[in-house]
Amino acid sequence: MLLNSRVASLFGVLLLLISSLLWPPAAQQVHAAPAGVTPGTLSQVTSFGNNPSGLKMYIYVPRNLAANPALLVAVHYCSGSASAFYNGSYDYVAAAEQYGYIIVFPESTHSEYSNCFDVWSPQALTRGGGSDPVGIMSMVSWTQANYNIDSSRIYAMGVSSGAMMTNVLLAEYPDVFAAGAAFMGVPATCFATGSSTNFWNSQCSNGQISKTAQQWGDAARAMYPGYKGSYPRIQLWHGSTDSVLSYNNFAEEIKQWTNLHGVSTTPALTDSPKTNWTRTRYGSTTAQPPVEAISVQGAGHDMSLAGMPAYAIAFLGLNSSDGGSPAVPPAPTGLTATAGNASVSLSWAASPGAASYTVKRATTSGGPYTIVATGVTATSYTNTGLTNGTTYYYVVSASNSAGNSSNSAQASATPTGDGTSNGNLVVQYKAGDTNATDNQSRPHFNIKNNGTAPVNLSGLKLRYYFTKDGTADMNAWIDWAQIGSSNIQIAFGSHNGTNSDTYVELSFSSGAGSLAAGGQSGEIQLRMARSDWSNLNESNDYSYDPTKTAFADWNQVVLYQNGVPVWGTQP
Template structure:
């Protein structure tokens, strides 16, 4: 018996030793993916729970899965599919999932009779637990939570068009499940209600003809989950100003609904332009993650998200961390521009997602070394004053948050100069005679105006146009036509080192050109330039070139000298 006992003990120890070799400790165990789910690929899940409307479920689990991953539900547009959304609008979310380790669920509509739109119109869909698509989508969320160690405080939803409408519905109907959402080109929750399970399109809502008070919109959303007294998820709304599929009017109506649901003022507390055509407003707070953020995109139709927008959604939702809510270092700012003024340079740049402040750095040599000139800037613009006219300054900008500092932006430079207005009341107008920036000829046209009360002799005036030669070939130039006579204009080229310029062409006017009467003008001067070998130019990076000016307009990037003194324009 003793021998048996010892053998058994030995065997048990051996088993424990083998077990420790074969299996890592519980804290290090890697759970196998559910059957049919391949990390790093869009995978279909065929059985996921209650699914009254027969939706399909697809899932993307990153290869680099976080220990407690966030979950994003990505809802496609009408006529779309999970795979089309995965490869299209949602692709940047997929790329970011590999970086931050979150999971994405892609519901797919099977309503071919309704153009594969998601049900946001029926009474069943607009009642919590009432059936139809929202119930199926919530089953997908529950399945994912049951199979992965999802951080339940970091469940989000985003969608475009029909998916954006569903985003609003899910956030209003399941506010206790979702932390936040992004809606691209949507409508307020319940706006599409038709009272029927089969009438799927509300032309009134789509055309922006439904307008309610903020309280009415809020009450309509609250009726979807009667008795709920908790807080509502944060939401980010995007809409193009010329959307002809889901009218831009719905943008304002959705703002009414969500400010009411959050119990905050409909007056924004913060407004800026992260990019030139965007107007961003924040409600209930000015931080990067307010209760409501609304971004209007000037000139955009039913075509968003477009390039660069998803990064702002990821930062707003809070997907740019691997868990625990810790932010990551923001990316370097983009789009830095520098505009010269009188003893000053004005800078602007695109907002860096996740940034809380910016640092402006300056050098007097291209490439640095740079010195900080302004820190803790919360805007996306800054004017550096007290500079020396005629000196070229080089700038970079970095972004910061609690996680650290970004790399520097690309460099921009400018050379301050005295005021570009003329003390002698002379103004240069310009238009592009040829708007093809990459052909073998450049055709800038000029006109000189006299806004004064006395005539001005054209003799002694010199006009300079700045550009890049794009090569070593010599330049040739001709006056195709001039009202003052082409023989009264002499052409010369000079070298120059400045912003987007290494060369200038100078037009000198002789006594034969006469004078400009008070309130008069020189008339059109048509210049044409080409390389001696007739190779192509690249005018797109030329300081004085502007293809948008197809009619004469005042242009201070052409400099006018009177008796050797600059009287109009800003030299690069």
């Protein structure tokens, strides 16, 4: 029996040796996922270590997990949640599948503080002091313990409250994070109140706190006393008309991070990668400088604009599976073509890692295509000077320093002279609720002005078409709007058309202001329900599209200007 046992043990060792030779650990898919974590879905982890403030942890592990994956910590906004941020972060999730990195989504449980993350208390602003940063770092440690994370490629990204936390994490744990991207944040320590229960610093939010670069740098260094190493790279974003976290905070962030990196506050490079964007780089002119700051003219407290995630992904260094040279970007997806008067407006989803796009056109389906525009840095393009009545077929490819992608799927449109689109005003739509049979409908909208002159919102009316599917009256509310819920009026009307017998119409008071040239309204969150709260059936609604979970141009929502249709096709 002893001999047999030894032989069996020896045989087992040989099997392990042979297995290691035949199946080297080149990809982590061969390892069993931790309990409760399903690759390709947002999964909750319920026990992850020290968590003094009771945060929740959610994780997205891609199906195509890299051998040594990077880790992105994605931190949501006030009133948000992990699932909402996940659903609104399609570009980051799609890139995770392409490049094999993991995303951790912390979730605030501070309902008494509007689910904001703690960036105000003394505990949160001291390394290891407690509160939310400690819980988030436990999530990072748990992920490192369960996956073969590349410790040199740990990043943070956040929006609003999450952007504030990104600043805090990078200043407090500079030895952990390699870089971060902060959308609409404030400098680390700016929101300090000296209290664990007073969560809002109005002086900071209103942009009334101004310090020298040295003072801001010293405030950040005091969060981790004695640290002598380098600080993470950071990309900062802010809208010039932000009324929630004042645009003044943008300049203060730049002061803080240029001081921490020991570089001049005078930009090494200034350019405009997209219309109304001003990008400044500090300390280097390369694609990954110590500090990069992007100001968006006319944008408010809304950083969901097309193209932003691709720039953040490239800056962080997530657009490769091993942190090396960027890979060729994937072909753009979601290409749509909308006919105008002698013009066609194109829109597509950003390709992770893309530096620019090439637009190609044909008059025969399937080509051959000719190039009509190169070096396009936006995710939209209007082709003008066309012949009304002729059908045009388009494809788009993406490019970066590694090469060119294949063509996108084809989209076509036939320009007409009927004035249904002036080529300037565009309606973007996303489904705030993708359950077509629950008792509420949540279409969200964004109106863009691609023209060269401002447009008064009070002259516009937006119509969303649907089937009422019953006799009960409809009720509607504006849950949130960047231009102010009180500036939007709601009315219902009857209609007889394809998949529609009713429309809801949004109109705007003078208090809504105007759309600047190149500007946008920002998100408008509409919610509808029957008066008896019975279930709806949105699956046959003309304007409903559950596949649009991020804002995209949608011509099945119609926009009128002074009574004339200027965008979309009425059913």
